Amino acid sequence: xxxxxxxxxxxxxxxxxxxxxxxxxxxxxxxxxxxxxxxxxxxxxxxxxxxxxxxxxxxxxxxxxxxxxxxxxxxxxxxxxxxxxxxxxxxxxxxxxxxxxxxxxxxxxxxxxxxxxxxxxxxxxxxxxxxxxxxxxxxxxxxxxxxxxxxxxxxxxxxxxxxxxxxxxxxxxxxxxxxxxxxxxxx
Ligand code: 5GP
Ligand code: MG
Numbered sequence: 001x002x003x004x005x006x007x008x009x010x011x012x013x014x015x016x017x018x019x020x021x022x023x024x025x026x027x028x029x030x031x032x033x034x035x036x037x038x039x040x041x042x043x044x045x046x047x048x049x050x051x052x053x054x055x056x057x058x059x060x061x062x063x064x065x066x067x068x069x070x071x072x073x074x075x076x077x078x079x080x081x082x083x084x085x086x087x088x089x090x091x092x093x094x095x096x097x098x099x100x101x102x103x104x105x106x107x108x109x110x111x112x113x114x115x116x117x118x119x120x121x122x123x124x125x126x127x128x129x130x131x132x133x134x135x136x137x138x139x140x141x142x143x144x145x146x147x148x149x150x151x152x153x154x155x156x157x158x159x160x161x162x163x164x165x166x167x168x169x170x171x172x173x174x175x176x177x178x179x180x181x182x183x184x185x186x187x
Contacts, residue, residue: 003165003177011173016164016181020156025138025166025180026060028155032136033064035153036106044069046103046130050121051076051094053110056167056175057138061108073098075124077117090120096128105130106153109137110167115147122149139163158182 004013020028036045049058051074062070076094105125112118118135125133136153143160164170165177174181 003179004181006177007170007173011170015184017184018179019158019163019182020166020180022166022178025178028138029057029060030064032138032153032155033061033066036061036136037066037068040068040104042067043104044071046071046073046098046100046105047108048096048100048105048121048125049074049108050110050117052175053167053169054108054138057110058108061136071098071100071103073100075121077120079117090117092124096125100125100128100130102129102131105133107133107135109135109151111139111141111158111163112137112149112151113141113144115145115149118149118151119147138166 004016007013045068047058047062047070049055049072062072073096074094075092075096077090078093080089080091107118107121107125109118122133134153135149135151137151138155140151140154140157141160142157161182163180163182164174165180167175169175
């Protein structure tokens with residue numbers, strides 16, 4: 001399946017190398033859903049997904065759960081003043097809309113890299129005094145991590161490569177690609 005035609009013509013498709021097939025991504029996600037279903041059996045969980053990249057992962061993950069009640073909500077962060085040298089900070093474009101106080105919360109991320117965005121999201125969620133707060137990330141890229149955080153659920157640990165597809169974008173393109181690709185020449 002060549003899906004790289006989902007990018008505009010000016011993207012050089014030979015720069016993208018396949019990393020995971022759609023089927024492999026489903027298996028990775030099933031694995032995470034099984035662990036979560038086991039750990040939270042019979043309980044309810046508020047899944048708080050970080051927009052936009054985690055939308056595909058969230059949709060897959062919650063459909064694979066068994067025996068738990070899932071609440072779903074979204075937070076959309078915007079990074080402010082971010083350059084290569086300075087990581088800047090964040091503003092909240094779209095905040096929580098459900099009550100998570102005294103609820104089990106799982107923060108849903110597609111990828112954690114430096115970790116600043118998850119760190120910010122964690123602090124935001126902690127203000128609501130959830131009963132518990134854990135992180136589930138489809139991909140973890142710990143090499144450039146600048147903050148201390150330990151996601152409880154990790155789909156795959158990846159080297160420091162920029163990945164695209166399955167919700168993750170390159171300049172807003174490629175979120176609709178079903179497989180995962182990495183860039184041959186990371187910048
Ligand atoms: P952080 O560096 O704060 O952990 O991640 C910030 C954001 O950078 C992520 O939420 C994600 O949007 C983006 N990001 C980090 N690594 C990648 C990657 O490999 N591919 C894509 N498409 N986005 C990434
Ligand atoms: Mg992006």
